[in-house]
Amino acid sequence: MHTERDRGAGAARGGDGKSKDGENPGWTQGLRQLYDSVVDEPLPDSFKDLLAKLDDKS
DSSP: OOHHHHHHSSSBBBTOOOOOSSSOOTHHHHHHHHHHHHHOOOOHHHHHHHHHHHTOOO
């Protein structure tokens, strides 16, 4: 787990966004959690209706 000190910009960061010890920066875990939460959301009914209409035309 990263501390607030690890997440801040500083000399320990390289130009590739990784910390000095080669680990991913702390913000990557938050980005992954956000992505996973969006992927797990159900499709809205309006989107399901649109897909059904497109299937009917095939």
